[in-house]
Amino acid sequence: MEEIHIGEQIKTVIETRGITVSEFGRRINKTRENVYDIFTRQTIDTGLLYKISEVLNYNFFLVYSEKFQNNNINIDYLIKENNMLKEVVEILKLKIKKKLVG
Numbered sequence: 001m002e003e004i005h006i007g008e009q010i011k012t013v014i015e016t017r018g019i020t021v022s023e024f025g026r027r028i029n030k031t032r033e034n035v036y037d038i039f040t041r042q043t044i045d046t047g048l049l050y051k052i053s054e055v056l057n058y059n060f061f062l063v064y065s066e067k068f069q070n071n072n073i074n075i076d077y078l079i080k081e082n083n084m085l086k087e088v089v090e091i092l093k094l095k096i097k098k099k100l101v102g
Contacts, residue, residue: 004063006049007041013058027055 014024025035028051038044038052053060
């Protein structure tokens with residue numbers, strides 16, 4: 001499964017908004033160096049992510065929510081497929097048993 005790189009996503013939104021790194025840093029009370037460090041992060045503190053979401057008017061938490069939602073859909077599909085395969089195995093066992101007995 002594809003991993004979320006939150007720093008890259010933050011950088012993309014900043015660029016889309018046309019905000020400079022210095023301005024963004026000022027808005028979240030971080031230095032330019034700290035902002036560039038954020039861009040490299042694959043994970044981030046939820047408090048900081050909340051502040052960034054407010055400043056950029058972009059809900060970064062939805063990125064994770066969508067991933068979990070997709071994971072749940074995949075899990076449901078796999079559970080159904082697994083149950084179907086169990087039924088097929090039971091049917092095959094019965095057929096084999098009938099051939100051996102009869």
